[in-house]
Amino acid sequence: MPADAIPPDAPLIEFDDARVLRDGRAALDGVSLRLPQGRHTAILGPNGCGKSTFIQVMTRQLYPLAHGDGRAPVRILGEARWDVRALRSRLGIVTGALHEDLLSVPELGVRDVVLGAFDARLAPQDDAVPAAPDRHHRAAAALDRVEAGHLAGRPYAALSTGEARRVLLARALVHAPQALLLDEPAAGLDVVAHARMLRALRRLAREGVTLVLVTHHAEELIPEIGHVVLLRGGRVVADGSRGAVLTPPLLARAFGGPLRLHDGPRPRFELEEADTDA
Numbered sequence: 001m002p003a004d005a006i007p008p009d010a011p012l013i014e015f016d017d018a019r020v021l022r023d024g025r026a027a028l029d030g031v032s033l034r035l036p037q038g039r040h041t042a043i044l045g046p047n048g049c050g051k052s053t054f055i056q057v058m059t060r061q062l063y064p065l066a067h068g069d070g071r072a073p074v075r076i077l078g079e080a081r082w083d084v085r086a087l088r089s090r091l092g093i094v095t096g097a098l099h100e101d102l103l104s105v106p107e108l109g110v111r112d113v114v115l116g117a118f119d120a121r122l123a124p125q126d127d128a129v130p131a132a133p134d135r136h137h138r139a140a141a142a143l144d145r146v147e148a149g150h151l152a153g154r155p156y157a158a159l160s161t162g163e164a165r166r167v168l169l170a171r172a173l174v175h176a177p178q179a180l181l182l183d184e185p186a187a188g189l190d191v192v193a194h195a196r197m198l199r200a201l202r203r204l205a206r207e208g209v210t211l212v213l214v215t216h217h218a219e220e221l222i223p224e225i226g227h228v229v230l231l232r233g234g235r236v237v238a239d240g241s242r243g244a245v246l247t248p249p250l251l252a253r254a255f256g257g258p259l260r261l262h263d264g265p266r267p268r269f270e271l272e273e274a275d276t277d278a
């Protein structure tokens with residue numbers, strides 16, 4: 001679908017009683033939510049709550065069960081049916097699974113990782129046909145935007161975790177997508193790379209790229225995220241403003257333990273002492 005055909009008020013993501021089975025068990029179980037364009041949201045919950053399943057539904061790797069009455073269980077930017085390529089140019093995706101897929105392509109260079117996004121492939125489709133100069137300019141600009149321009153000539157597999165994560169972000173941005181879908185974007189990064197990634201996300205959020213961040217890490221709840229959906233066991237526990245959702249009772253329901261969020265510039269969870277080994 002061309003960008004100008006998407007109504008500006010179409011919700012970015014709509015789940016209507018969506019149920020997704022994995023090995024016969026519900027990984028998402030009657031999820032209804034509506035995330036508008038322009039609102040930065042975190043989908044937060046403990047291990048196994050369905051966060052990765054949510055992402056895989058968004059990237060069309062998993063499909064929800066159809067409703068008997070024909071209504072769509074999932075709509076993205078107002079549309080129930082998407083060509084995967086067209087969808088990938090509207091949503092920038094940063095996931096560990098994509099990183100693993102890129103590592104599986106031998107000798108893949110950073111520039112090609114970014115250029116591959118234009119064909120919705122891991123690398124540009126045909127080595128014999130050089131990418132259009134415009135694509136090279138856009139790839140270079142996307143790398144610069146995340147402080148990764150100097151990495152363009154390196155093999156992707158030789159990058160540090162922090163460098164590779166920034167390259168993934170550049171790949172996600174190269175299409176000027178409506179939104180970024182990020183799965184634990186700062187997980188596994190050292191203290192400097194972690195701070196740099198969060199800084200990049202804050203900047204992008206302020207520049208108007210809608211962020212949908214799937215995580216269980218409190219630090220990733222950057223101040224620009226004003227809306228939180230809490231998941232547990234494939235169900236929505238709470239869906240509302242940051243202040244209304246990140247309360248000890250709702251966090252306890254989602255995470256199954258006495259948890260408190262110390263919110264602020266560097267949010268962190270604290271588990272009440274009775275539940276720690278200390």
Ligand SMILES: Nc1ncnc2c1ncn2[C@@H]1O[C@H](COP(=O)(O)OP(=O)(O)OP(=O)(O)O)[C@@H](O)[C@H]1O
Pocket residue numbers: 022023026027045046047048049050051052053054216
């Ligand atoms: N490949 C799979 N095959 C079968 N069941 C799966 C598979 N992947 C996940 N599940 C199940 O689906 C449910 C949701 O898992 P999912 O990976 O979406 O959760 P998550 O919130 O992303 O967890 P984590 O934080 O540990 O990554 C869990 O019960 C999990 O055991």
